Each structure stands twice: as C-alpha cells, then as structure tokens.
Amino acid sequence: MRVLRLRRTLGTLLALGVLGGSVSCTAAHGDDARPADDPPAALTPFEALLPAPASVRAAGPGYALGPGTVIRTGAGRDGEVRRVGELLAQQLRGPSGLPLPVVDGGRGDGIRLGIDEDAAGLGDEGYRLESGPGGVTLTARTPAGLFHAGQTLRQLLPVTGRGTVPGGTVTDRPRFRYRGAMVDIARHFFSVEQVKRYVDQLAQYKVNTLHVHLTDDQGWRIAIDSWPRLAEYGGAGEVGGGPGGHWTKEEYRDLVAYAGERYVDVVPEIDMPGHVNAALASYAELNCDGKAPARYTGVKVGFSSLCVGKERTYEFVDDVLGEIAALTPGRYLHIGGDEAHSTPAADYAAFMDRAQAVVGRYGKTVVAWHQLAAARPAPGAVLQYWGHDRTTAAEKTKVAAAAKAGHPLVLSPADRLYLDMKYEAATKPGLAWAGYVPVKRAYDWNPGAYLAGVPESAVLGVEAPLWTEAVTTRAEWELMAFPRVLGLAELGWSPAAALDWTAYSRRLAAQAPRLEAQGITFYRAPEVPWS
Known part of the structure; x- marks a missing residue:
C-alpha cells in the first residue's frame, strides 16, 4: 500500500472514493503549490483524526x-x-x-x-x-x-x-507503550472529581497513563493508616496558605477504578528523599534532630530531606510504599528522587537503594526522576527525564548510560512537555523557568531521537507533567494543558512519519469545536489556524 502526503486536493479525492491505498497523515514539506492567499480546504473526518492514525483507506459510502x-x-x-x-x-x-x-x-x-x-x-x-x-x-x-x-x-x-x-x-496502533500526563495535587490541592474529568479528556485522545504527584513540601495528599498525621496535618495546607486537603483511600481507589475502566493506568508518586517537608512537619521523628519544622507554603525546592541515617526512616518508607502499592493495581510506583539538594550524594544513593528494594518487595517496578541515574538504579527501573536544552552534557550522558544499561526512559523535557510553563509572556498562570513553551514547540520534536546516545528502542514513552505552584483552578489547569497535551497524545501514539507541524496544526484546529462542546478551556495559540 502506498503512502500519500496530505494535500489540498486529498479531501476531494477521499470524498469521491477515487483515492486508493493507505493514507498517512504526513504533510508535504515545502512542495504544496497552494498560493498563500488560497485558504486550505476543510479536512475530511479521516484527515482530522488526532492522534494521526497509522493507516486510513477511504472506500465508498459510510x-x-x-x-x-x-x-x-x-x-x-x-x-x-x-x-x-x-x-x-x-x-x-x-x-x-x-x-x-x-x-x-x-x-x-x-x-x-x-x-x-x-x-x-x-x-x-x-x-x-x-x-x-x-x-x-x-x-x-x-x-x-x-x-x-x-x-x-x-x-x-x-x-x-x-x-x-x-x-x-x-x-x-501506538508508537510508544507509555503515553502519560502528570497532575500535581501537592502544591495546590485538587479533588478526585477534577482529576476524573482530566482522565476523560485524556483518554479520548489515547493517553493511557496518569501519574499523580501525591506528596511534596507543601502538602501530603493521600491518607496513610499507619502514619495518619501525614494527611491530617501535613495535608492541611498548600502554596499561598490555602486550606489544602487530602484524598481518602476510598477516593483514591475510586479514581484508580475510574481510570482503569478507560484503560488509563494510575502511577502514584511519593517523592523522596527530598520534597518531604509536609512529612517532616507531621512527624518529628523523621527529622535527624527530632524537631518538626513548620508547614511550608512557598515554592522553593531542594531544602528538605528525610534522615537517611535513621532506621525509623525506612520503617516509614516501607509502611507508606506498602500501603500505596496495595491500593494500586498498575505495575509502576514512582518514588521521586529529584532535587534532593539537601541530601549528600552518598546518602542519596544509599537511601535510593533501600527505597527501590521496598518497591520491589511489593511487586512494583520503580519509576524515578532521572537524577536516579547518578546513583544505582535497580534492575528494570524506569527513569523519567525532565531536563531541557540547558541541562548539562554530563547529566544527559548519565541518563544515556542508564538507558544503555537497560533502563527504559519516559521523556518529559521541561521546555517541551511541562504544561505549567507559560505559552508566552502574557500567559497569566504558569511559570517560565524552563522558558516559554508555545504549542508548536511542545509538538515539534522527535522523542525517538531526542537524547544523544539513546535509541528509540530505549524510550518507553512520553509524559506531560502539570505542576501546580501557579495553577489554582480548573480553568487554569485546562488552559495550561490544552491544547498542548494533544500534541503529547500524538507524539506518543502516531508513527514518526506522521509527525509534521503544518498538518498537525490543521488537525488541532479541527478539534476546537469538540473542545468547546465539552466545555474545555483552551489557549487559542496564534500559530494554529483555528478558523
């Protein structure tokens, strides 16, 4: 079957039943003779599909x-x-x-x-x-x-x-097995119902993984029976000093079941050994000096650490990860591991050895942020890369070495897929430490050839995180996610040959009525031909 490029006349040919063979959603690169003032023909339903399918054959009446x-x-x-x-x-x-x-x-x-x-x-x-x-x-x-x-x-x-x-x-069929989105309910608390809404929005575009960042310095959002003050006290706050909140185990089970019915696996994250001020504030015994710090409502990172030398710390880790594993039918358990600036390198490696062993004992596969590459990743551990263009060559080399050693990578480059990054300077919510991320930049890259020395076979998939330091409402959440998360969906699902910005931007524009009908707030990026 021959592969054809999308052209202005393709919709007409499809409608007439003239076009045979297999149609790929790959656009022409500079060879379309359409004059600049000639508006493109409306896309047929097959052409407008997002993510772009592997193969389409139009044939007669429907x-x-x-x-x-x-x-x-x-x-x-x-x-x-x-x-x-x-x-x-x-x-x-x-x-x-x-x-x-x-x-x-x-x-x-x-x-x-x-x-x-x-x-x-x-x-x-x-x-x-x-x-x-x-x-x-x-x-x-x-x-x-x-x-x-x-x-x-x-x-x-x-x-x-x-x-x-x-x-x-x-x-x-999908290109990558793992097509994910992450939600951070620790910096600002969000209800299970809001996350369910996101699950429905994601699943219709074939996203199959929901990573939930459950704990951080500002809040502990999941009930743990063996350490009840984590949620009761550590969950009673958020960035800016709001009331916070937490999910009960029943609420978490409900979300996991709801997502599972839509073939979305939930990956829970308990971040450690850093990003733990909410836990340290809840239990003085987790601190090396035995003194609990105050709860934290700011946005700085890297200042907190579990006490690596205390055996009580590992009882805590075992209890927490054991309860989370029991609630989660999926294969993965995320243990964070990023920005542990207050944990000396040797202590970090020793702690992660023991934490990874706990994950294995409970029958789960470790996922951690890519900083684990500087320590000793457990066999089969998945590394989630969140670096960006300014990440040092040395750090990227460590990640590539881990991939060569058999550790699958989930790619979440901050200057491509972090949904909390502003689109441009005028974007009201969001941050910009990794730079602005316009819709085109979020889409226009190849995960299979992104990191030097990392072949596509080592890439498990892609994930778009949404951190919530500066995201406080459902409308802000959706504005930052849409339409960029649809680019994530296509990068994860569609064949590499189908990835083309010009073709994608038209198919993205065709989704606007669907997003509007579902009441989804989205950013009308100027580089997308919405009309």
Whole structure:
C-alpha cells in the first residue's frame, strides 16, 4: 500500500472514493503549490483524526447513525467487551440523544465490537475500524484496543454525535507503550472529581497513563493508616496558605477504578528523599534532630530531606510504599528522587537503594526522576527525564548510560512537555523557568531521537507533567494543558512519519469545536489556524 502526503486536493479525492491505498497523515514539506492567499480546504473526518492514525483507506459510502442504531458486543473477556460497549454508548448518547441500546451478539447492522486475538499487526492497544453502509465494525486483540477504536469513532462523527461515519478502514496502533500526563495535587490541592474529568479528556485522545504527584513540601495528599498525621496535618495546607486537603483511600481507589475502566493506568508518586517537608512537619521523628519544622507554603525546592541515617526512616518508607502499592493495581510506583539538594550524594544513593528494594518487595517496578541515574538504579527501573536544552552534557550522558544499561526512559523535557510553563509572556498562570513553551514547540520534536546516545528502542514513552505552584483552578489547569497535551497524545501514539507541524496544526484546529462542546478551556495559540 502506498503512502500519500496530505494535500489540498486529498479531501476531494477521499470524498469521491477515487483515492486508493493507505493514507498517512504526513504533510508535504515545502512542495504544496497552494498560493498563500488560497485558504486550505476543510479536512475530511479521516484527515482530522488526532492522534494521526497509522493507516486510513477511504472506500465508498459510510454508515449513518440514527434512532435505530444498535451497539453489538461479541464475546469478550469476562464481559469486558460488553463494558466497553456500554461506555461507548454512554459517550455517544450524551451529544446525540440517540438511544443506542447495547446488545450481545456481533452480527447485524449497527456498531459491532469484537475481539480477534489473532488479528495481525495490531499489538496490545491497536485496532481496526471498518465503516460501510451496513454498519461500523471495531476489531482489536484486546479490550483496550476496542476502547481506543471507540474514541476514533467518536471523532469520525460530528460533534453532535449524529451523522455519518465515513466509509473506509482505519488500521492503527501506538508508537510508544507509555503515553502519560502528570497532575500535581501537592502544591495546590485538587479533588478526585477534577482529576476524573482530566482522565476523560485524556483518554479520548489515547493517553493511557496518569501519574499523580501525591506528596511534596507543601502538602501530603493521600491518607496513610499507619502514619495518619501525614494527611491530617501535613495535608492541611498548600502554596499561598490555602486550606489544602487530602484524598481518602476510598477516593483514591475510586479514581484508580475510574481510570482503569478507560484503560488509563494510575502511577502514584511519593517523592523522596527530598520534597518531604509536609512529612517532616507531621512527624518529628523523621527529622535527624527530632524537631518538626513548620508547614511550608512557598515554592522553593531542594531544602528538605528525610534522615537517611535513621532506621525509623525506612520503617516509614516501607509502611507508606506498602500501603500505596496495595491500593494500586498498575505495575509502576514512582518514588521521586529529584532535587534532593539537601541530601549528600552518598546518602542519596544509599537511601535510593533501600527505597527501590521496598518497591520491589511489593511487586512494583520503580519509576524515578532521572537524577536516579547518578546513583544505582535497580534492575528494570524506569527513569523519567525532565531536563531541557540547558541541562548539562554530563547529566544527559548519565541518563544515556542508564538507558544503555537497560533502563527504559519516559521523556518529559521541561521546555517541551511541562504544561505549567507559560505559552508566552502574557500567559497569566504558569511559570517560565524552563522558558516559554508555545504549542508548536511542545509538538515539534522527535522523542525517538531526542537524547544523544539513546535509541528509540530505549524510550518507553512520553509524559506531560502539570505542576501546580501557579495553577489554582480548573480553568487554569485546562488552559495550561490544552491544547498542548494533544500534541503529547500524538507524539506518543502516531508513527514518526506522521509527525509534521503544518498538518498537525490543521488537525488541532479541527478539534476546537469538540473542545468547546465539552466545555474545555483552551489557549487559542496564534500559530494554529483555528478558523
């Protein structure tokens, strides 16, 4: 199958059914003869898909959803296919008002969901979507793949949810296994309901990991039965002196279950040995001098440290990580490890050895910020790189060496993917210590070739963190995340050959009505052709 570039005439060819073969969402680089004053043709639904799919074949008439449309679910894993169908029906009913009953049995017209474990080329999260006059068939090797197929179906329909799914076939699978976003509820506290809203926003664009930064100097946000003052006292504050708050274990379990139903894994982070003033303020025994400091409401970093020489410290680490591991079904447990400026290097390495061993005892895989590369990463430990253009060559070399030693990397370069960085000087919320991050800069880079000496095979994926020192409301949260987090979604999912700013900016612009319909506050970047 031949790969075609997006051109001004592509939508016409697709609509006429003239274009055969496989269509990649790769734009022409300087060879489009369209005059500057000739506005680009409107994108077809296939062209507007975001993330860009691996392959699209347009073919004839499609399927019109109507009052008689039924969602049919074939046999699945313990009813999981039925559950995916029910969730898809719920998502489509909202805007369309159609009844969309879900019935067992994959035969007949309508929207058909089915598992085919032998389907070639789809992997664990890929899918095939086929649309024609008789209905739409979604096929995957796993329920997760079916869920992703359903999210593509949503985008192929008008924002109203009523209309015709264009005829053709989408065959798709992700580039990277890990496609994540991080939320910081420690600097400013946010409710589980707000985080659930973000999960829904992310999952529709095939983001599959939610990293939750649960603890920091300013607040401890998760209840720990064996150390109750962590949340009760350490959670009662935030940046600027607000009331703070914390999640109960039940609330955390609820979030994990909610995310899991949307095939989003939750990665909890308990930051250590630095970023721990909330814990030190809660328990004097965690301090080397036995004296608890005051709670902290500022934004400086690097001043706090657990007492590495005390055995009581490791009882604390074991208790906390054990309770968090028991609450979290996913494979990863994040132990921070960044900006431990008050912990001498030898103490840092010794502490991280013991903390990593605890994670392993509880059956989890260690994730830590890339500073762990300067110590002794445990076998299989994942390093999350948050450096930027000004990060020293020596530090980057240590990270590359860890990758060569078999440690997978999650890339979160601060001057590309930190969603709390301002878009430009006039952006009201946010910070700028890593520089301004316009929408184009957030998208226009290649994770597979980002760090010298690190091959794409060593990159587990990408993650966009949202720190909240200067983010206090849902509107500010969404403004900083959108639309940049959609670039993260495409960088994580789409084939490298599909990554092109010009094509992406048009597809991003086409998402505006969808974001507006969902009530999402977003930044109308001047470099995106929104109109």
